[in-house]
Amino acid sequence: MRTLTDLIVEQGLLKELDPSKIETISGCGKNAVFEAGAYIQKEGDPADHFYLVRAGKASLETFIPGRGNVIFKTLSEGDLVGVSWLVPPYRSSFDARALEECRAIEFDANCLRQHCEADHDLGYALLMKFVPVILDRMRSARLQILDVYGPDGDG
Amino acid sequence: MKDDRGLISAMVPAAARVLRRQVEYDEVVTLEVERPATLTKEFLPGQFNMLYVFGVGEIAVSHSGHPFHQDRIVHTIRAVGKVSRALILLKPGDWLGIRGPYGTPWPIDHAKGQNLIVVAGGLGLAPLRPVLYEVSSAKDAYRSMRLIYGTRDPSSILYQSQFEGGPWAEFGQVTVDSANLDWQGNVGVVTDLISADTLDTENAVALICGPEVMMRFSANALIDLGMREDRIYVSLERNMKCAVKQCGRCQFGPYFVCRDGPVASFGQVDKLLKIAEL
Ligand SMILES: Cc1cc2nc3c(=O)[nH]c(=O)nc-3n(C[C@H](O)[C@H](O)[C@H](O)COP(=O)(O)OP(=O)(O)OC[C@H]3O[C@@H](n4cnc5c(N)ncnc54)[C@H](O)[C@@H]3O)c2cc1C
Numbered sequence: 001m002r003t004l005t006d007l008i009v010e011q012g013l014l015k016e017l018d019p020s021k022i023e024t025i026s027g028c029g030k031n032a033v034f035e036a037g038a039y040i041q042k043e044g045d046p047a048d049h050f051y052l053v054r055a056g057k058a059s060l061e062t063f064i065p066g067r068g069n070v071i072f073k074t075l076s077e078g079d080l081v082g083v084s085w086l087v088p089p090y091r092s093s094f095d096a097r098a099l100e101e102c103r104a105i106e107f108d109a110n111c112l113r114q115h116c117e118a119d120h121d122l123g124y125a126l127l128m129k130f131v132p133v134i135l136d137r138m139r140s141a142r143l144q145i146l147d148v149y150g151p152d153g154d155g
Numbered sequence: 156m157k158d159d160r161g162l163i164s165a166m167v168p169a170a171a172r173v174l175r176r177q178v179e180y181d182e183v184v185t186l187e188v189e190r191p192a193t194l195t196k197e198f199l200p201g202q203f204n205m206l207y208v209f210g211v212g213e214i215a216v217s218h219s220g221h222p223f224h225q226d227r228i229v230h231t232i233r234a235v236g237k238v239s240r241a242l243i244l245l246k247p248g249d250w251l252g253i254r255g256p257y258g259t260p261w262p263i264d265h266a267k268g269q270n271l272i273v274v275a276g277g278l279g280l281a282p283l284r285p286v287l288y289e290v291s292s293a294k295d296a297y298r299s300m301r302l303i304y305g306t307r308d309p310s311s312i313l314y315q316s317q318f319e320g321g322p323w324a325e326f327g328q329v330t331v332d333s334a335n336l337d338w339q340g341n342v343g344v345v346t347d348l349i350s351a352d353t354l355d356t357e358n359a360v361a362l363i364c365g366p367e368v369m370m371r372f373s374a375n376a377l378i379d380l381g382m383r384e385d386r387i388y389v390s391l392e393r394n395m396k397c398a399v400k401q402c403g404r405c406q407f408g409p410y411f412v413c414r415d416g417p418v419a420s421f422g423q424v425d426k427l428l429k430i431a432e433l
Pocket residue numbers: 154203212214215216217218231232233234235236237238239240258278281282391392393394395412417
């Protein structure tokens with residue numbers, strides 16, 4: 001049977017961390033399953049967890065008056081749900097929902113924050129895995145804000 | 156004198172009748188036009204025509220039809236101003252003026268035997284449709300083929316029937332910038348789909364068409380995956396008047412988009428795309 005450590009290594013994001021760090025991280029993780037339509041996190045909730053998607057599809061959404069919930073990003077295998085657990089006030093910025101049955105590794109943010117505080121090497125290594133994801137999402141968000149395909153864009 | 160006559164005749168449009176008009180989505184229409192006998196040259200994917208609406212004006216529009224069906228001329232037009240708006244209002248039986256084809260084609264032959272990556276954004280799918288028609292009919296000539304299409308939202312997916320259950324479904328992926336909950340597909344910008352997990356960028360040739368900022372970001376994402384600038388091609392759009400390298404309206408640094416483009420390698424134009432004055 002595959003252990004949680006094996007499952008973490010299978011997801012690209014953390015696989016290059018050294019085995020002892022992955023072992024520590026996996027001590028804060030467990031398997032989770034979300035049925036289609038279930039919320040993984042809700043905007044404004046305490047960011048107590050974050051997730052690595054193993055299978056299925058999830059969305060990041062926000063509510064727009066007059067339009068309802070709008071999806072601005074879909075996530076699938078290997079993607080990360082939740083980065084707000086990294087910095088105070090540890091509050092989720094957006095809704096995340098399973099669009100189909102979604103299997104994920106759920107991490108306890110409190111547990112990991114404590115490990116990172118006690119072992120800055122681990123904290124740094126983990127941050128170096130999260131920063132590229134955050135940068136990527138920021139780049140995407142900027143392109144979305146520019147609305148390049150819209151009436152005032154050029155395409 | 157002789158040269159002048161040649162130039163003048165190159166600038167006289169042929170009268171052509173609209174056969175069919177199809178609304179693609181809001182403000183975007185595809186016109187099928189009878190090919191006038193005097194337009195003897197067949198178009199190559201990537202080339203464009205100058206379309207003239209009598210009494211209104213003339214604009215450049217890319218060929219978006221099937222390169223193996225040259226009896227009809229097909230253009231997809233988005234209304235952004237005077238001439239394009241007049242064009243999308245034409246009905247079957249109406250007349251317009253056409254001259255062309257002009258410009259450089261997509262280097263499809265260069266991609267034979269290699270991995271072909273097509274990245275389109277918004278209306279940028281229109282100039283690439285002839286490539287997709289041609290390549291779909293000779294898939295074995297390419298090692299692999301991928302189409303990545305990004306657009307604003309699910310209501311502005313161009314040629315939608317080609318994707319879901321259509322001929323492009325097996326190699327095409329669509330993503331939209333945002334969507335309501337009834338959308339089942341990908342949401343995110345087009346560069347989100349440019350990843351090492353899904354694309355084979357070794358021995359690849361990439362063709363990109365869309366808004367300039369989207370082309371720049373897509374080309375750079377491919378370069379980050381190891382592709383060389385000279386294997387990435389983009390299609391430039393600049394205001395155009397004569398289309399025969401005379402007036403300088405479409406000049407883009409040292410390039411005349413009408414003759415040296417619209418298709419150019421990213422290596423040729425990368426720096427120019429970042430100059431605000433051009
Ligand atoms: C090689 C080439 C191929 C093209 N292919 C297509 C096509 O397949 N379908 C299509 O709908 N359009 C295409 N265009 C763009 C089309 O030529 C312009 O939209 C058109 O010239 C606008 O003219 P107008 O009189 O309708 O608007 P105008 O009143 O002249 O302009 C209205 C607005 O559109 C902008 N604009 C004008 N020309 C261009 C241009 N060339 N590129 C971007 N923005 C422009 C202006 O800055 C202005 O903001 C192509 C352009 C080129 C150069």
